[in-house]
Amino acid sequence: EAQVTQNPRYLITVTGKKLTVTCSQNMNHEYMSWYRQDPGLGLRQIYYSMNVEVTDKGDVPEGYKVSRKEKRNFPLILESPSPNQTSLYFCASSLSFGRRNTEAFFGQGTRLTVV
Amino acid sequence: GENVEQHPSTLSVQEGDSAVIKCTYSDSASNYFPWYKQELGKGPQLIIDIRSNVGEKKDQRIAVTLNKTAKHFSLHITETQPEDSAVYFCAAPAEGGADGLTFGKGTHLIIQP
Numbered sequence: 001e002a003q004v005t006q007n008p009r010y011l012i013t014v015t016g017k018k019l020t021v022t023c024s025q026n027m028n029h030e031y032m033s034w035y036r037q038d039p040g041l042g043l044r045q046i047y048y049s050m051n052v053e054v055t056d057k058g059d060v061p062e063g064y065k066v067s068r069k070e071k072r073n074f075p076l077i078l079e080s081p082s083p084n085q086t087s088l089y090f091c092a093s094s095l096s097f098g099r100r101n102t103e104a105f106f107g108q109g110t111r112l113t114v115v
Numbered sequence: 116g117e118n119v120e121q122h123p124s125t126l127s128v129q130e131g132d133s134a135v136i137k138c139t140y141s142d143s144a145s146n147y148f149p150w151y152k153q154e155l156g157k158g159p160q161l162i163i164d165i166r167s168n169v170g171e172k173k174d175q176r177i178a179v180t181l182n183k184t185a186k187h188f189s190l191h192i193t194e195t196q197p198e199d200s201a202v203y204f205c206a207a208p209a210e211g212g213a214d215g216l217t218f219g220k221g222t223h224l225i226i227q228p
Contacts, residue, residue: 031215033215035218038125040122042218043159043221044218045209045215045217048215059116090158092215094215095197101147101149101208101215102150103164103214104149104159106151106158106159108156109156109157
């Protein structure tokens with residue numbers, strides 16, 4: 001089954017304690033991205049990757065890091081989480097991007113609370 | 116970058132009636148317009164999309180229309196059912212080409228029994 005898998009689904013952590021949210025896709029997609037979803041603000045892109053070792057900032061990258069060492073994995077790293085990073089996070093992947101956009105497949109989401 | 120505006124933010128309709136959600140975009144070069152449905156506790160899922168070489172596309176009870184001149188596109192759901200209750204997002208390619216999609220802020224569709 002084609003899917004994007006995020007872990008964990010729920011996470012409560014304290015300010016400043018480094019954490020990683022994992023994302024893996026089994027569709028051999030080149031393009032992967034991270035979004036955060038906040039009430040009234042919709043989905044905002046944090047980082048994206050067009051292929052292995054190619055990553056770039058989205059609209060709200062401050063406080064986040066990513067890496068793309070393998071095609072299937074795209075972890076999101078919060079080096080020093082702060083309460084304003086409390087949000088619902090989604091990983092997504094697609095076969096292509098930009099003007100050749102195709103369907104984006106989303107993970108189930110990770111609800112992060114930073115206290 | 117691309118700016119996508121979506122209205123309304125909340126829409127309540129009686130079961131069996133039609134629902135229409137509208138979006139506008141800013142980049143005249145955009146050529147791909149998907150709609151995603153997000154059910155409670157799940158990630159968004161593509162329900163229909165349209166490319167700029169057509170003006171309308173239908174899939175059973177849902178349809179999308181595109182007006183390139185006015186730079187707006189709409190989602191139409193007919194004969195609404197309880198399972199249509201969800202948050203719907205429109206999207207358009209981010210300007211510059213490499214950045215994937217820019218999403219609207221979402222519409223919470225409520226189907227009243």
